[in-house]
Amino acid sequence: MVSEEGCGDLLAGLHDMGAVIRVIKRDMPFTGHRAGLALLMTLRRSGELRIGRLACMFEVDQSVMSRHVADLEERGWIERVPNPRDGRSWYVRLTPDGERVAEETLGQVRHLLATALADWTDEDVAELSFLLGRLRHSFDAHRAHRAATVVKGHR
Structure with a gap:
C-alpha cells in the first residue's frame, strides 16, 4: 500500500505536470476553446458518443458539455446524429473537417512532445x-x- 509520504511526492509531480500541460496548451496552434480540443481528441479516439457520456468522461455537468458541443458544431467540426435505437437521444461525432483539425493539431502536439522529450x-x-x-x-x-x-x- 502506498504511503502518505509517497503521495506527497506524487502531488508535487502532479503540480509540475500542470505546468507542462499549460506549456503544451500555450504552444498549441488550436484556435478554439481548449476544452473543445480535448473534446475533438476524445471523439477522434473513441468515435461517436452521447453527450451524457462525454460529460462523465470530462467530469463536467451535461449543460457545460452541451455548450462545448454547440461551439464545435457551429464551427462545423462535430455533428449530432440520432440514436438509431430510440430516436430520442443523440450521438456526437466528428465531421470530416473535425477529423482534419484533430489530426493536424495532434500531429503538431506530437512534434512538440517529441522535440521536448528528445532525450x-x-x-x-x-x-x-x-x-x-x-x-x-x-x-x-x-x-x-x-x-x-x-x-x-x-x-
Missing part, C-alpha cells in the same frame, strides 16, 4: 503513459466506490 527513450514514454493511465483508472475506481457508498448511505 527520452520510447520505453520511457511508454512507461509514463502506462502509469498515467493507471493513475486515471485508480481515480475512476475510487470515485465509483465512493459514489456507491454514498448511495448506500455510508461515508
